[in-house]
Amino acid sequence: MADTWSIGAHAFTSRLLVGTGKYPDFPTMQRALAASGAEVVTVAVRRLDLSKKGEESLLAWIPKGMKLLPNTAACFTAEEAIRTARLGRELEMGDLVKLEVIGDRRTLFPDVEGLIQAAKVLVKEGFTVLPYTNDDPVTAKKLEDAGCAAVMPLGAPIGSGLGLRNPYNLRIIMETVQVPVLVDAGVGTASDAALAMELGAVAVLMNTAIAEAKDPVLMAEAMRAGVEGGRKAFLAGRIPMKLHAAASSPMSGLIGS
Amino acid sequence: MADTWSIGAHAFTSRLLVGTGKYPDFPTMQRALAASGAEVVTVAVRRLDLSKKGEESLLAWIPKGMKLLPNTAACFTAEEAIRTARLGRELEMGDLVKLEVIGDRRTLFPDVEGLIQAAKVLVKEGFTVLPYTNDDPVTAKKLEDAGCAAVMPLGAPIGSGLGLRNPYNLRIIMETVQVPVLVDAGVGTASDAALAMELGAVAVLMNTAIAEAKDPVLMAEAMRAGVEGGRKAFLAGRIPMKLHAAASSPMSGLIGS
C-alpha cells in the first residue's frame, strides 16, 4: 500500500524531481542526485554537449535507474520548444517532456501563449507533456484541456529561492484541474518543499536550491526529508489553526504563513 | 561525526521532543512516540494519576529508552511550579524539568515574572531547568542568567497550530543567548517544524500537532522528517533569496515567508 503517484504510464514513489544544472561539478551532482532519492531527473536538451563522450558527458553521471525527463529550457518560442522536444526523442530520451517556453530572459517567467500552443502540438505527436507554467488557474486549465499529463506551476521565479509566493493561486489550481499538480521552481529550502506538499501538490521539482546550496549533497537529503514530511503531514490531517487553544472557532484560510 | 546536541549532561541525536497529552488512547500514543523517533518525552507531573498501576498508568506506555522530561503544566504560580518540580524528582523522574508557569488559562501564555522566579529557585536546587517562555529576548536572557540550561520560546500559543508567528523575535533570541534555543508550542505541521530548524533552533518540542492530528502516528513520522529536513537544510546552507535569478543583489531579512 505504498503512496505512489503516476504520470502517463509511469508510476513513482519519490515525490521529489530534480534538475542537473548549476552544479559545481559532475561528481557532486551525481552524489546529490543519489542523495535526493529522486526517481526522475530533468535534463536540458539544448544544453547537452553531444560532442562529449564517456565521463565528459553529463548523462554519464546520472545514477542508473533514474527516469530522464528532457526539458526545453532556453527555448523562447513554441517552435523552438517543439523542435527541442523532438530532438530529445530522437536522442532516445523517452516520451516524457518538461515543456518550457520562456517569455522573459531575466525572470524566466513562461510565455503562456507559446506554452499552450507548443503543448497542443506535442500532445498530438504522442509526447507526455509536463508544462512549466505560472500560477494562473486559467492557463492551468487550458493546459489540461490541451492534453498535458500534469501542470507544473511555479512557486516563485526560477532560481529565486523565494518559496511559495502565492499559495492561494496554487490552491485554486489544485481545485481547478484533475491532472497532477507539481510545484516547479521557487523552492529555496526544506520547509518550502514541505509546504508545497502540505498544500496538496503531487510532487515538487527543483534544481537551484540543491545545486547552489553550500553543501548540495546535504541539501538534497534535506529536500528529500522535507518532501516526505510535507507529504505525510498532508495525509495525516493537521490540526486546525486557532488564535489560541481555547478559541471557540478554528481559523480557515491561513495558508502557509 | 553525528549531529548531536546536549542539555546539561544529556546528549541527544533526535531534535524532536514530544508530549504525552491529548492522545485518543495510550496505544496510539505509544505508537506515535515510537514513530517520532524522539529521545525525550515530556510528562505533566500534575496530570499523572499515581493511583493507576500497570497498563492503566501513562508511564507504562512510554517506549523504553526515552528520557522523561517532567513538566509543570497547569501550574499558575512560581510556588506551584516549584512544588511540582520537586514532586517529579521525588517520583524519580530525573533531574530535568520543563518549567511552565502559566499566566492565562485561556491562551496558556507564560507568566514570565513567575517563571524567572521559579527558575532561580530550581536551578539552586540542582535541577536542569528548561523554561517554556514567550518570544521576548529580554526574558530569554534573564532565564539564561538565572542558570537555565536552555530556553524554549513559543512559536505560537500552545495548541494553536499557528506555526512560527514571529520568526524575527526567535532570531533575536538566538542572537542573544548562548544556551540552546528550542521552539516549544505553536507548531501545526511539518513545514513549521522544518522552518524552526532552519531558523537555527536546536530542537523543537510539540504535543498537540501530533496528538490531535487525524492520524497521530503518521503525523509523528511527518514531524520527524520535517525536523530532519529543516536541520539538514540549516547545515547545508540555503541559496540566497532574490526577486528573480538575474536580480543583481540578494534579498536579506525575509524570514520564513
Next chain:
Amino acid sequence: MADTWSIGAHAFTSRLLVGTGKYPDFPTMQRALAASGAEVVTVAVRRLDLSKKGEESLLAWIPKGMKLLPNTAACFTAEEAIRTARLGRELEMGDLVKLEVIGDRRTLFPDVEGLIQAAKVLVKEGFTVLPYTNDDPVTAKKLEDAGCAAVMPLGAPIGSGLGLRNPYNLRIIMETVQVPVLVDAGVGTASDAALAMELGAVAVLMNTAIAEAKDPVLMAEAMRAGVEGGRKAFLAGRIPMKLHAAASSPMSGLIGS
C-alpha cells in the same frame, strides 16, 4: 506642483478608481462615489439596462464630473469583449475602456490569450485600453507592446478581499513595463490600498471592498485616505527595515509583510 498622473489624454489627481456594482442601492452608491474622491468610475456596459430612464438608470446616479470608464465585465471571449467595447463607444461613454476577458466563471481570473487578442483589435480601433490582467509580467509586457495605455494586474481574485497576494510579481511588473501600473481587484481594506501605492502602483481600482462593506460611504472615505497615505509614503521615502534599530545592515526584499 500637484501630484497628478495620466492615461492617454486624461490627467487625474485622485489615484482611486471605483466601480458601480454590488451596491445595496443607487443613493448609497452615489454617496460612496462622492466620498471616495474618485475622478474615474467604471461601469459594466453589459449590465446597463438601457430601458431604464431617469432615476431608474444607474448612470443618473453617478456624480457629475466623474470620468466614465466603461468595462467589458461578463465577457468570456475576445469577440464578446470587442463588441461590448464598441457598444460602449456607441453609447457615447468615451474612448477609454477597461478591458476584461474573463477565463473562469468562479474565480473571474482573466483569460490572457483572449485579453491580448482583444487589446490588439481595440487599440487599432482607437480605444485607450486599460486591461484587467493577472500578475504575470510576461503578459503585462505583451499588453504594453499591444499598445495598451496601462496595465491593471489583480492583487487577488475579484471580490476576494485578500489584498495583495503576490507583491513580488507586482514589483516585477513595475520594473518591466513603462506604462502606468494600476492594481485592480483584490483590495479588501484601507491598508491594502496603501500597500499597493507604497509598492509603486500609479493608482488602485476597487469595487466590492467599498460596495459590500457594512458602511460603504465610510469605507469609501477610508480607501481615499488609504490611497493618499500610501502614495505620500511612497513619495516620502520610508525608513529601511532592520531586525532592530542597532542592526548593522538593513533588510531588503521584505515586501508588505
Next chain:
Amino acid sequence: MADTWSIGAHAFTSRLLVGTGKYPDFPTMQRALAASGAEVVTVAVRRLDLSKKGEESLLAWIPKGMKLLPNTAACFTAEEAIRTARLGRELEMGDLVKLEVIGDRRTLFPDVEGLIQAAKVLVKEGFTVLPYTNDDPVTAKKLEDAGCAAVMPLGAPIGSGLGLRNPYNLRIIMETVQVPVLVDAGVGTASDAALAMELGAVAVLMNTAIAEAKDPVLMAEAMRAGVEGGRKAFLAGRIPMKLHAAASSPMSGLIGS
C-alpha cells in the same frame, strides 16, 4: 458625534501620537509635527538639555496646543524610570507619562519586570501611566491590573520599521484588556499604521518612521492619512476574505497579510 478617544481625563480626536527624536533639525521637526495632525507629542525627559533656552530648546519647537507626553526613554531600571517620571512632573510636563524601562540596549525591548514594578509605583503617585511594553498578553493584563491608563505594545522593535510582526498577539491583547491599546514602535510606513488601526488599536505612536524618512513632513502627512484610513476602515466593517468571490465560505483568521 466625533470619533474621539480618551486617556484619563484627556480626550483626543487624532489617533496618531508622535515623537521628537532623530529629526535632522528642529524646524523640520516642527513642520512634521504640525503636518501629522497629532495632538500628543512625546518627549524624552532624559534627553532634554535644560541649559538650552529659547530657540535652542526642543520644547520651543513644539507647536502650541500639542499635549506633552514625557517619556522615560533611556531608563534601564524601574528606579531610573520612576525618578525620570518624577523629574518630568517637576518640570511641569503634566501628569501623563509614557513609561519605558528598557531591558536591552541593542534591541530596546522593554524589561517587563521592571516595567510592572515602576508602573505600580507611579500609579500610586498619581501619574497617568502609559507603558511601552512587548506584545505579551499576560504582561498587558498585569499592567492594566497595576492601574495603567492604557497599554502600548510594540508592533516590532523600536526603529526597525518592520511593521506589525505579530498581529495575532496584538489581537489577543485587545481581547484581554479593557484599557485602550495603542501600538507603539515598529511602524515603518503608512500601510503599517493603517493595519494597526484595522486590528482595533485605539491609536498609534511612532517616531523614527517619520523623523528618519527622506521627507519627514510628507511622511507625517502619509501617516496621518494612513491612521485615518485604517480607523475608518475598522469602523466601516470590511468585506470578508474569501479564496475567490464564489467561494462558499469566508476565510477567518487571516490577519494583516
